[in-house]
Structure formats: structure tokens, C-alpha cells
Amino acid sequence: MPVIKRILEGDSRAFEEIVSVYGKKVFALVSKMVDRREDAEDISQEVFIRVFKSIGMFREDAGFSTWIYRIAYNTAVSELRKRKILFIPIEDETAESDTEGNGDAEAETESKLCFLDRALKKLPPDERFLITLYYMEDRTMDEISAVSGLSPGNVKVKMYRIRKKLEKEINKLMCL
Amino acid sequence: MKNNEHISDDGLRTMFGQMPVEELPAGFMDKLMMRIDGEVRRKAARRRWMPVLQTAAAVAGLIIIPAAVMFFIDPDFFSSLDFSMPALNIKLTWFPVSVGFFALCLLFADDWLRRHYFSKR
Numbered sequence: 001m002p003v004i005k006r007i008l009e010g011d012s013r014a015f016e017e018i019v020s021v022y023g024k025k026v027f028a029l030v031s032k033m034v035d036r037r038e039d040a041e042d043i044s045q046e047v048f049i050r051v052f053k054s055i056g057m058f059r060e061d062a063g064f065s066t067w068i069y070r071i072a073y074n075t076a077v078s079e080l081r082k083r084k085i086l087f088i089p090i091e092d093e094t095a096e097s098d099t100e101g102n103g104d105a106e107a108e109t110e111s112k113l114c115f116l117d118r119a120l121k122k123l124p125p126d127e128r129f130l131i132t133l134y135y136m137e138d139r140t141m142d143e144i145s146a147v148s149g150l151s152p153g154n155v156k157v158k159m160y161r162i163r164k165k166l167e168k169e170i171n172k173l174m175c176l
Numbered sequence: 177m178k179n180n181e182h183i184s185d186d187g188l189r190t191m192f193g194q195m196p197v198e199e200l201p202a203g204f205m206d207k208l209m210m211r212i213d214g215e216v217r218r219k220a221a222r223r224r225w226m227p228v229l230q231t232a233a234a235v236a237g238l239i240i241i242p243a244a245v246m247f248f249i250d251p252d253f254f255s256s257l258d259f260s261m262p263a264l265n266i267k268l269t270w271f272p273v274s275v276g277f278f279a280l281c282l283l284f285a286d287d288w289l290r291r292h293y294f295s296k297r
Contacts, residue, residue, distance in 0.1 A: 012209075012212050012213065012216050013209075015209075015212055016205065016209065019205055019208060020205075023200050023204065023205070024197065024198060024199070024200055027198050027200055027201075027204075028197065028198040031198050037201065041201045041204065044204070045204070045207065045208050045211065048208055048212075049208075049211055049212070049215065052212055052215060053215065112191055112194075113191065113194060113195055113196075116188075116191045116192070116195070117195075132192070135188060135189050135192035135193075136192050136193075136195070163188065166188060167188070
């Protein structure tokens with residue numbers, strides 16, 4: 001990749017190109033794992049610092065985006081552990097719809113998204129990351145396997161379980 | 177199901193697709209580039225000091241290892257040494273000192289040649 005070559009030759013400004021392409025994506029993935037936006041920003045910055053430090057180790061046999069997501073996943077998991085950000089699933093009692101009573105389609109979509117957001121918060125951070133990668137970034141099982149370091153078989157089982165959990169939670173919230 | 181195949185799904189994909197796109201916080205790029213610049217400076221400083229530190233460590237090793245060997249062979253070796261000036265016992269110390277000095281000269285010459293060669297390139 002020419003950008004990587006330029007960075008390795010000492011043009012650190014070329015790194016801006018990488019951040020402009022992957023910044024939003026990494027931030028979106030990380031912010032699904034943590035609740036505070038400030039934490040998501042700090043962790044995303046840490047991800048890009050690690051990408052910059054280890055860019056010389058990137059081998060072109062794997063996709064660049066997969067490589068970045070792998071760093072993002074590992075950094076986010078280790079930072080959460082380091083910062084002692086605990087995973088506390090939200091209780092059902094708090095799951096009241098804010099848009100209750102609005103009958104139009106927009107309000108319905110909004111409430112569905114709200115349910116999805118709440119259901120996501122009930123998942124452990126690493127599972128949130130993987131399911132977001134799967135649905136929002138449209139990654140295949142093999143790519144998710146490369147990102148998480150799990151075997152493709154394990155990923156398939158894990159994704160199936162996460163999906164079932166999410167569906168169950170959303171249905172539960174919709175019935176309330 | 178093949179590994180590259182997506183799990184057949186329904187509303188979840190649509191719902192994820194409808195989720196609002198996260199915008200980067202204000203000043204994210206500037207803060208990051210400042211940290212990157214700091215990292216570049218640290219790397220340059222490391223590159224400048226590393227050969228000196230490596231040389232110093234190598235020389236220290238070359239002096240300490242023979243001394244430790246001598247101490248292992250004869251624990252009274254150092255107590256028997258007479259370091260009082262001006263009567264330095266050169267017979268006993270010339271060998272490790274000269275080896276260390278020679279190694280130091282070689283390492284500095286190597287460092288100088290490398291710098292000279294790379295600066296020309």
C-alpha cells in the first residue's frame with residue numbers, strides 16, 4: 001500500500017489518510033463497547049497509536065481493515081480490563097420506551113433502535129464488538145475469526161448465540 | 177453453512193443499518209496527530225541514544241564479565257589488588273582493561289562508520 005510506504009519512509013502526515021478512512025468505523029465499534037463517549041475516544045486514540053507503532057509489521061496477506069479491527073478489538077478488550085470498566089447489564093425495570101404512544105413509523109423505528117441499543121448494553125463488550133462488526137461492517141465469519149482470534153467454528157457458534165440473545169432481549173423489551 | 181456465508185437473518189440487520197452513524201469527537205484528528213508527532217520524536221530520540229547505550233552496555237559487560245570470572249576463580253583476587261596510586265598493578269589489570277578499551281574503540285568505529293555510511297545514502 002503506498003500510504004504505508006510513505007509512513008514507513010517517515011511521512012507521519014500520511015497517517016491522516018488512514019485515520020480519515022477508518023476513524024469513524026473504529027470509533028463506532030469502540031463506542032458500542034463502552035458507555036462513555038470520552039472512554040470511546042481515548043480507546044480509539046490508543047488504537048490508532050498502536051496501528052502507527054506497528055504499521056511496519058503489517059503483512060499484506062491479510063486485509064488492512066481486518067488488521068486494524070484486530071488491533072481495535074485487542075486494544076479495547078485490554079483497555080477495558082486495565083481501566084476496570086465493569087460490565088453491568090442494565091436491569092429490565094429501566095427498559096421503558098421513551099416514544100411510547102407515538103404511532104407513526106418514524107417513532108416506531110426510533111423505539112426499535114432504542115430497544116436494540118438497550119439489548120446491546122446487556123451483552124458483554126467483546127460480544128457487542130463482534131455483533132456490530134458483523135452487522136454494521138458486514139464482515140464475514142472468516143474475517144471476524146481473524147479479528148477476534150477465535151476459530152471460524154467458534155465464531156459461528158458465538159454469533160448464533162449473540163444473535164439469539166439479542167432477539168430475546170429485544171422481544172422482551174417490546175413486550176414491556 | 178459455509179464460513180464465508182452470513183447467518184441468515186431478518187430484522188436485526190435492518191435495525192443495525194438504521195442505527196445513527198457515530199461522528200468522530202471534535203478535535204479527534206488534531207489530538208491524535210499531536211500524539212503521533214510525540215511518538216515520532218520519541219522514536220527519533222531512541223534511535224539517537226540507542227547506539228550509545230548499547231555501546232556502553234557492551235563495554236560494561238566486557239569489563240564486568242572478566243572481573244566476575246576472576247572473582248569466581250579467586251574470591252581474594254580483588255582484595256589482593258593494590259589500586260593505590262601511583263603504584264597500579266598493571267600486570268594484573270592490563271589484560272581486561274586493554275580488551276575493554278579495544279572493544280570500545282571497535283564499537284565507536286563501527287558506530288561512526290554506520291552513521292557516515294547511512295548519512296551518505
